[in-house]
Amino acid sequence: MTKSCRANRLSIIFFSLITIFCNLASAANFPTRPLVMIIPYAAGGSADVLGRVIADEMGKVIGQTVLPELKPGAGGNIGAEYVAKLAKPDGHTFLFASVSLSTSPSLAKLNFDPTKDLKAVAGVASIPSLMLVSNDSPFKNLAEFVSAVKANRIQASFGSSGNNTGSHLVGELFKSASGIEMTHIPYKGSGAVYPDLIAGRITVLTDVMGSSLPQAKGGMVRALAITSSKRSKLLPNVPTFAEQGYPGFEFGTWFGFFAPAAVPDEALKIVEKAILQALKSDxxxxxxxxxxxxxxxxxxxxxxxxxxxxxxxxxxxxxEGRLQKVD
Incomplete structure (x- = not known):
């Protein structure tokens, strides 16, 4: 081996060791400022409420403030793209995502690839949804509703919190399972849907329990079915879809954390540990x-x-044609 080759090899080893040392030093000091939790949905929804609770508990664990920042729009894709493409990949910015991050690669036109441009940090939970009608609606169960639509007694519509969100997906899946036609009416967040549902301007809404449970218990809307595999102890009188003739019809709006794909593993592990510890809090x-x-x-x-x-x-x-792409 020549002296020049040996020198080049030693230089490579030296700079590799320096890089490793710097990464370790950076991880030891991480985080160096408040963390930002991007919530890509509207204020007051389930993601916003749950995300803020987790952010508070994370801050106690990680020793820095965790700041929730709302970036709603396009069914969660605006906030997700921001984290994937624009956020500095140093571990200080991460995404609190939901089910639309699973569906958008197939259903939406994206400027990024969630499966490549984002890295999973930690999973949180999956929450069932309720199919709701106005309390003034004549329908007491799914059979009555479906029968009325098929007999052309009503022109049915279903609201959602936006294209490709959980409430949109369940509506489309139920159309496919029941063989009925319903017009989809997207809103900017689930909170905007309820006034029209209560007033009867839309027929049904299927919304995640975090938002729909208070509405159902408040008496202004009626729950026809729950998307879980069994009845919830929170609403024991509300039957599942399976009980009403739709076996296997289950859906959960999941929540989890992602970071830019280029975030160093050392920083990622610190954030992951803080999230998992926060999930254990009361x-x-x-x-x-x-x-x-x-x-x-x-x-x-x-x-x-x-x-x-x-x-x-x-x-x-x-x-399979059970869901259609939305432009």
């Missing part, structure tokens, strides 16, 4: 129990596998 557990949530795989590596499987599940539904 405040977060109480919030999840209050909406009948089921846990997801927590650690990033396990959640990543779960997420990619979910992406493929929705892609299959699109390929």
């Amino acid at each position: 405040a977060v557990k109480d919030r999840l129990d209050a909406v009948a949530a089921s846990p997801l795989p927590g650690p990033g590596s396990e959640f990543e596998k779960w997420y990619l499987t979910d992406v493929q599940r929705w892609a299959k539904l699109v390929k």
